[in-house]
Amino acid sequence: MRIILILIALGAFIGLFVNAGHKLFLWFRPIFTGVGPVAFGISYGIFVAAVLVLFVLSRIPDSPVPRTVFLMDHYALGVIVLLMLFVNLADLALLLARLCHLIPTPLPQKAAITVGAAAVVLSVALSVYGGIHASKVQTVNYKIQMQEGNGDTDAMNIVLISDLHIGYVVDEKHVEKIVAAVNAAEPDLVCIAGDIFDGDMTAVKNPSVLQESLRSIKAPYGVYACLGNHDAGAGYEDMLKFLEKAQVHLLQDESVLIGNKMILAGRKDSGPIGGQGEARRELAEEAGMEHLPRIVLDHRPENIGSYNKSTDLILSGHTHRGQMFPFNLVTGIMLDMNYGYYRLGEEGPQAVVTSGAGTWGPPQRVGTDNEIAVIQVLLPVAEGGSLD
Numbered sequence: 001m002r003i004i005l006i007l008i009a010l011g012a013f014i015g016l017f018v019n020a021g022h023k024l025f026l027w028f029r030p031i032f033t034g035v036g037p038v039a040f041g042i043s044y045g046i047f048v049a050a051v052l053v054l055f056v057l058s059r060i061p062d063s064p065v066p067r068t069v070f071l072m073d074h075y076a077l078g079v080i081v082l083l084m085l086f087v088n089l090a091d092l093a094l095l096l097a098r099l100c101h102l103i104p105t106p107l108p109q110k111a112a113i114t115v116g117a118a119a120v121v122l123s124v125a126l127s128v129y130g131g132i133h134a135s136k137v138q139t140v141n142y143k144i145q146m147q148e149g150n151g152d153t154d155a156m157n158i159v160l161i162s163d164l165h166i167g168y169v170v171d172e173k174h175v176e177k178i179v180a181a182v183n184a185a186e187p188d189l190v191c192i193a194g195d196i197f198d199g200d201m202t203a204v205k206n207p208s209v210l211q212e213s214l215r216s217i218k219a220p221y222g223v224y225a226c227l228g229n230h231d232a233g234a235g236y237e238d239m240l241k242f243l244e245k246a247q248v249h250l251l252q253d254e255s256v257l258i259g260n261k262m263i264l265a266g267r268k269d270s271g272p273i274g275g276q277g278e279a280r281r282e283l284a285e286e287a288g289m290e291h292l293p294r295i296v297l298d299h300r301p302e303n304i305g306s307y308n309k310s311t312d313l314i315l316s317g318h319t320h321r322g323q324m325f326p327f328n329l330v331t332g333i334m335l336d337m338n339y340g341y342y343r344l345g346e347e348g349p350q351a352v353v354t355s356g357a358g359t360w361g362p363p364q365r366v367g368t369d370n371e372i373a374v375i376q377v378l379l380p381v382a383e384g385g386s387l388d
Helices: 002-028 037-058 067-099 109-134 172-184 207-215 236-245 301-306 327-334
Strands: 138-145 153-161 189-193 223-226 254-258 262-266 294-297 313-316 340-343 350-353 371-380
Touching: 002 037, 002 067, 002 109, 037 067, 067 109, 138 350, 153 172, 172 207, 172 371, 189 294, 189 313, 207 236, 223 262, 223 294, 301 313, 301 350
Parallel strands: 138 371, 153 189, 189 223, 262 294, 294 313, 313 350
Antiparallel strands: 153 371, 254 262, 340 350
């Protein structure tokens, strides 16, 4: 059944690209003098196929494709996807307008050229804006009460980052921006909720520089991480070595006590793209520490339903909040937990889902932000003393 759905989605995707090419030719036909539909269709098809195929080839470990080439390809991918969407939306709008007798049939040449030009200009403009916007790292803030106490609380600042996707596009320069934003927030603890890598360690350039940058994070209680679906595959062991040298403490279905204040647990991904060593296992209960608040790093927010009231807060990423318009609208409609703060029932765990600090695929952000989340957690103080 899953294969059938994938084939249907692939067919629809190809169909939208084909229709976009057909409409572009019809709208710009007065300009393409001497160019027939066959020649245009072949040229258009080769260009689109080349961008898509090169994107796939660039993600093969030890790919011979030069980094500059696949960077250009990733940007081109964003342009053609937006162009496909805007052309098809314009075509749909024109169809509805014709059915309502709002425009003549056939469409006048000047009007057709204007529609086509608007789709092209809008696609390029949004791609340029998205690339510039994706180079920035924003900061969002949350304040969360953990458990019930005697009224006294002790605050801890936790910085949550996720979905760096270091490798194909995200490099040491962007990681330096992330680290600068993290340090500016003066965190007590830093949590990375998975997808640190983009699935291929051979695509990580200057690993020693990246490790030095991550080691420069200033947090008294350290930096902890869980695995995401892209933190897997043939380079898994090298990923572990990288994180160890970067002084990032990886939690793989295990827990750690943070300053006698709370329990922090981290999970393997529930659907990794490749192997992550041993299979994901259930978290063990921390005997004798049930009175302490418990925070869990789990890359996928949809897993919140698998936790009970013994977990107080879940920190996730994965969704990218859709990353680019109009996908941000789609994920907002389709996903129960797409972005921001959630609470599962009155007594269930709370959750924060970040849109991520990096990008996947096109290095663009339109309608969403690369961000870090600064979470002020209010921890209950035991009666008669502080948590320290």
